[in-house]
Amino acid sequence: MPAPLPIPVRSVERKIHVIRGQRVMLDRDLAELYMVPTIALRQQVKRNHARFPEDFVFQLSEDEANALVSQLVIPSRRSLGGFLPYAFTQQGVAMLSSVLRSDRAVRVNIAIMRAFVGFHEALLSKRAMTKRLEALERKVRRHDVRIEDVIETIETLVEESRASKRQIGFVTR
Numbered sequence: 001m002p003a004p005l006p007i008p009v010r011s012v013e014r015k016i017h018v019i020r021g022q023r024v025m026l027d028r029d030l031a032e033l034y035m036v037p038t039i040a041l042r043q044q045v046k047r048n049h050a051r052f053p054e055d056f057v058f059q060l061s062e063d064e065a066n067a068l069v070s071q072l073v074i075p076s077r078r079s080l081g082g083f084l085p086y087a088f089t090q091q092g093v094a095m096l097s098s099v100l101r102s103d104r105a106v107r108v109n110i111a112i113m114r115a116f117v118g119f120h121e122a123l124l125s126k127r128a129m130t131k132r133l134e135a136l137e138r139k140v141r142r143h144d145v146r147i148e149d150v151i152e153t154i155e156t157l158v159e160e161s162r163a164s165k166r167q168i169g170f171v172t173r
Contacts (some may be wrong), residue, residue, distance in 0.1 A: 012115040017087075019064060023116065024087035026068075033108045034100055042086065044099045051099065056092035060084050090116045 015029040031038040045052050060068070065084050088096065093116070097109040 012111050013118060016115060017068070019060065019087050020058070022087075022089050024089055025093060025112070027086040027088065030088060030093065030096065030112075033112070034096075034102075034105050036100070041096075041100070042083075044096075045086065048099050051095050052092060055089060056095055057086050057088050059086050 012033070015025055015033070016023050017026070018024075027041055028038050031041045034041065045057060062084065068085075090113075093109065093112050097105060
């Protein structure tokens with residue numbers, strides 16, 4: 001029986017951010033999950049530079065780091081220890097499992113991969129729901145046009161009946 005995950009997937013999901021249009025995790029959050037110092041995680045990445053191309057990991061710019069502080073993702077720039085954080089894509093996190101080899105690292109990676117998959121499934125579900133809503137909106141618009149036509153016809157008939165002023169019944173003098 002596999003060992004239980006050291007952290008709930010939900011808590012991992014909160015550490016996934018969208019930066020440069022990609023879902024990423026910051027080095028400080030990964031280090032916290034793996035229970036290693038952030039500098040140790042960075043050192044492993046630098047020692048294994050060939051395993052981490054730019055589409056796996058990238059360093060945030062000053063503006064991106066400031067944006068994370070303003071969004072309360074990072075408490076303050078001081079909490080970064082004077083360094084700009086690294087952001088790991090899903091592939092970069094998967095590659096970390098080949099660099100960090102502890103039992104905990106393996107179990108944390110499983111939780112992280114499940115969180116990324118959960119985000120992907122939620123995104124697909126959202127896209128499907130959006131398409132259904134758009135189709136419904138088009139249908140409602142067509143119905144609105146038809147209802148307007150019916151109302152115009154009724155109004156025309158009412159106007160015609162008022163204009164005729166023909167009396168019904170007996171005429172007495």
